[in-house]
Amino acid sequence: METTHDITIDAEPGEVYALLAHAERWPELFEPTIQVTHVEHRGTTETFRIWASAGDLVKSWTSVRELDPRSHRITFRQAVPASPIASMSGTWVAEEDGPGRTRLRLLHTFSAVDDDPEALAWIEKVTDENSRTELANVKAVAERGTGEVRTFADSVRIAAAADAVHAFLWEAEHWTDRLPHVAAVRLDDYGTADVQSLRMTTLSQVGEHETMSIRITEGTGRIGYKQLDLPPLLDLHLGSWTIRAGQGETVLTSEHTIRLRPEAARDQANLAKARDALSANSMATMLIAKSLLEGV
Numbered sequence: 001m002e003t004t005h006d007i008t009i010d011a012e013p014g015e016v017y018a019l020l021a022h023a024e025r026w027p028e029l030f031e032p033t034i035q036v037t038h039v040e041h042r043g044t045t046e047t048f049r050i051w052a053s054a055g056d057l058v059k060s061w062t063s064v065r066e067l068d069p070r071s072h073r074i075t076f077r078q079a080v081p082a083s084p085i086a087s088m089s090g091t092w093v094a095e096e097d098g099p100g101r102t103r104l105r106l107l108h109t110f111s112a113v114d115d116d117p118e119a120l121a122w123i124e125k126v127t128d129e130n131s132r133t134e135l136a137n138v139k140a141v142a143e144r145g146t147g148e149v150r151t152f153a154d155s156v157r158i159a160a161a162a163d164a165v166h167a168f169l170w171e172a173e174h175w176t177d178r179l180p181h182v183a184a185v186r187l188d189d190y191g192t193a194d195v196q197s198l199r200m201t202t203l204s205q206v207g208e209h210e211t212m213s214i215r216i217t218e219g220t221g222r223i224g225y226k227q228l229d230l231p232p233l234l235d236l237h238l239g240s241w242t243i244r245a246g247q248g249e250t251v252l253t254s255e256h257t258i259r260l261r262p263e264a265a266r267d268q269a270n271l272a273k274a275r276d277a278l279s280a281n282s283m284a285t286m287l288i289a290k291s292l293l294e295g296v
Contacts, residue, residue, distance in 0.1 A: 001124060005131040006105040011142035013094040013102045017072040019138055020092050023048055023065070027226055027238055028149060028257070030137050032130045034058065034214045034226045044068065047079065051195065051216055054082075054126045058190045058197075058214055061085075084119035086111045104138060106131050147265065149236065153255040154279055156286040160293035162245040165252055166220040168289045169241050172198055178288060181281050183208065194218070198225070202281060213239075233274045235261045252289065254282035 026033040032052045039047040044067045051060045062080040077089035090108040097103040112119035175182040184201040212229040227237040236259035244251045264270045
């Protein structure tokens with residue numbers, strides 16, 4: 001099956017193409033994209049693994065892209081598709097549509113495992129939803145800018161094995177008993193051991209709020225996440241826990257990437273509020289992990 005989606009953007013084709021060319025920024029730009037990890041990059045060809053929401057599910061696949069900056073075209077194919085997708089390929093094309101305007105087209109060709117008609121209908125529905133969302137996201141960013149994205153991190157050294165530190169973080173169902181700033185937790189998986197959703201009610205310096213994040217673990221060295229239900233000040237929150245084993249200790253680092261909502265960004269004090277609240281909760285989590293795992 002083939003589908004085509006398009007949108008008109010008040011920006012030059014080169015500017016639109018540049019947004020699409022940097023896949024590592026997609027979790028910042030595209031709502032469905034949760035995480036992108038580069039596997040290989042050779043010249044104009046790149047391979048990466050991507051995790052993204054697909055309806056009520058989270059799917060992961062490996063894609064290969066061919067970049068053509070001269071024609072503002074990017075072709076892609078899923079080298080390792082996620083069931084029920086048997087094959088998926090497509091093209092992004094940014095074409096001039098008058099002075100300072102671009103017509104951005106997104107083309108897909110796909111098939112379902114065993115040509116199952118129900119699976120094909122599901123793929124078509126999800127492809128349509130995500131294509132419309134992604135095109136709207138590109139238009140918004142190209143016309144209004146990405147906003148100011150800030151990244152900050154805190155680290156703690158823990159005299160414990162890396163796998164024990166990872167288990168403390170990944171087994172979040174125990175957090176209400178361990179972390180005073182966590183009032184409630186609901187943890188669900190997606191049928192795989194490396195992806196989970198975390199719904200949580202937390203207390204912070206800016207009040208109580210409920211959040212929902214998709215978390216992805218890569219071995220015991222890193223847990224990355226994207227927060228989908230955001231607190232009032234933010235329209236982006238990406239985070240990670242990096243767990244680095246050393247000699248007789250583990251270095252645990254919490255990193256946050258945030259962007260304020262446009263209305264909140266008018267007051268620069270809100271940036272400090274958001275940063276301080278997230279940093280305080282992360283430090284509290286890491287210090288409690290240190291205390292429990294070290295038996296202090």
